[in-house]
Amino acid sequence: MGVAVGDILKLPVLEQATLQTELYERKVEWISVIETPVENFVRNNEFVLSTGVGCANDVHALEEYVQDVIRSDASVLAFATGRYIYKIPDRIVKLAEKHELVVMEIPWEVRFGDILQDVLRLIGEEKQTEQRRTEEIRQELINCVLNGKGLQDITAVIYKNTGIPTAISDHNKQIRANQHFDRYWIDVLNGNEQEAGTLIEMEWQVDHPLCHYIETYQIGEHVCHQLTILSNYKKQGYVLFKPEDPDELNPTTFHILEHALTACALYFVKENAIEMTEIRLKDNFLLDLAKRDVVIDRSLLSKAQLLGYDLEKPYICLVGHIQFFPTLDNPIGNAVPHVQSSSINSRNYYIQKEVTHAGDAIKRQTMTTFDEGEVIVFLETDRPEYEETANQFLDLIERRLHELLKGITISWGISCHKGGYQVFHKSYEEAATALKIGKQHEEGERTFFSDTRMNRLLMALSHEKEIGEIVQDTLEKLIDYDQKRQTELIHTFMVYNKYNSNVSQTARAMNLHRQSLLHRLRNIEHLTGLSLLDADDLFLLELSVRLWLLKKVER
Incomplete structure (x- = not known):
């Protein structure tokens, strides 16, 4: 100026x-x-x-x-x-x-x-001319966003009016657009180069408020400046610029950069709003598909296609229950490290990202939504090998999630493969049932609906009033004893039964002294009035415990 x-x-x-x-x-x-x-x-x-x-x-x-x-x-x-x-x-x-x-x-x-x-x-006339020019540039930058143009157009406007190589990155430092920007610095920022810039102090000759917010990085003799794009105090991305001569950074250039920051913030707000709207539409669509027995007609197929889904492929359903457990890196057990926000949205974003990545890796279509602490995934599969495909898919997800979100554990219920197509509601119900049954075991288990026939039979029996009374009479004293004295007699019986009444194997599995285990077994017999050596008594006790555990899961 x-x-x-x-x-x-x-x-x-x-x-x-x-x-x-x-x-x-x-x-x-x-x-x-x-x-x-x-x-x-x-x-x-x-x-x-x-x-x-x-x-x-x-x-x-x-x-x-x-x-x-x-x-x-x-x-x-x-x-x-x-x-x-x-x-x-x-x-x-x-x-x-x-x-x-x-x-x-x-x-x-x-x-x-x-x-x-x-x-x-x-x-004064020159200043008015310069103000009119910067106002025209400001309007041109804003119009880039209002007229549906992108970040590349914004960098083009900056370069045309300043001649300074410019780039725009998102909040993850991934370059989204650039004009004549140094390829080496793009690789550094995108993580393709091992070097990292050192933050240095700069003294600016120009008196402009923006100077206080410029961060300058140096690698060797190379220098790059950056300004943070903010919206509602939330970091959206960065404007990066590399002038060949410091004199290029004059008041006019700073005014243009200031207007560019506003345009970029507006662009990211618009992009986020569109993305959130699309996510809500997809979530509502998939939840309806899973939880209601909707008719798959031409209209629904067209709507699915607009959202990027192909309902004419064969899918199985996977329902995952998400939990966080304390770790050294994440002592609270419910926060999400490595991300700024520990909100559910941030957690779901990473899970969604890994589901998509895993689907791409095995070349299968996926459809994902979330509902009350659960993730619902429809995975494209073939009938003969659907269990192998599901396990391969979940292995990929969990391996990467455990690196990103320390302490996360997901228990999965997996539906059967259907001979026909378009059975989304039935597949969801099967996966939800498998998950419910699997919850009575350890967290992080994968339960296939095809492996739950015995449990489903027991679930059907558990609703009979007379059977419920028998279970109550059999286990009442045992349950009360465990609750009052904080013991594990019911768990001890399940492990004992798992090892076919072998005392030595049970003691090793529970890390108990043999005499301590025998004491617990005598307590079980005393409280229930049943003999663990009698086959009928053993069957009644096992059946009662299984039915009680199923009822506990249902509640």
Whole structure:
């Protein structure tokens, strides 16, 4: 910003001015009358008017005065000649030429007030022109977003008006758009290079509020500047720029960058709103598909296609129950490390991302939604090998999730493969039932609906009133004992039964002394009135415990 010295010399009021140096390519941003001493009264790029009073007939004093003006980085020094100074000494001219300070002589009769008025008017007109230009650029940047254009168009506008190589990244530092930006820095930011930039301090010559928010990184001799794109105090991404010359970062450039930040923030807000709307539409669609027995007609198939789903492929359903357990990295057990927010949305985002990644890896279509702490996935499979496909798919998901979200555990229920297509509701019910049955075992289990026939039979029996009374009579004292004394007699019986009444194997599995185990078994017999050596009593006790556990899961 500023007026070229050549344009100022074209003013009628300066027709009689005589240049004593070359017409250097300097800009003038202000004009003032300054006499000795200069001190700090002269600003950068200033047009200085002087009568030379105080320096008359004293070349050394005049030289010191000119040195002070040069140190202030003024653009022009004009002396009114005819009273105190009649001609600028050659040594002063050479000093000015050495530092590229434009020096001129003005006849004494030309009034400083007239010069000030005309130069200030010219500077004001230039500022208005510059403001109109930056306003047009601001509108052009905003229109990039309003007219449906992207980040690449925003970088094009920045480069066209500044000539500075520019890039825009998202909050993960992934480059989304660039104009003539250094390929090496793009690779560094995208993680394709091992080097990382070192944050350094920069001193800016331009007085602009944006300077306080610039972060500068250096690798070797290479320097890159970045500004953070914020929306509602949330980090959306970064504008990165690499000027070849620091002088390119002038007030006009900073105004353009400031408007670019606004346009980028608007773009990311718009992108996030579209993404959230699409996610809600997909969630509602898949939840209806899973939880209601909807008719799969042409209209529904078309709606699915618009959302990116193909319902004419064969799918199985997987329902996962999500839990977090405390770890050294995640002692709370419910927060999500490695991400700024520990909200459910952040957790679901990572699960969704890994489901999509796993589906792509095994070349299978997936459809995913979430509902009350559960993830529901429809996975494209073939009938003969659907169990192998499901296990391969879940292995990929869990391996990556355990690295991203420390302490996460997901228990899965998996439906059977159907001979026909379009049985989404039935598949979901099977997977939900398998998950419910699997919950009575350890967390993180995978339960296939095809393996739950015994449990489903028991579930059907558990709803019979008379059978419920038998279970209550058999286990009442045992349950009360465990609750009051915090013991594990029911668990001990299940392990004992699992090892076919083998005391030694049971003791090893439970890490118990043999005598301690025998004591527990005698307690079980005493409380239930049943003998663990009698086959009928053993069967009744096992059946009662299984039915009680199923009822517990259902609640």
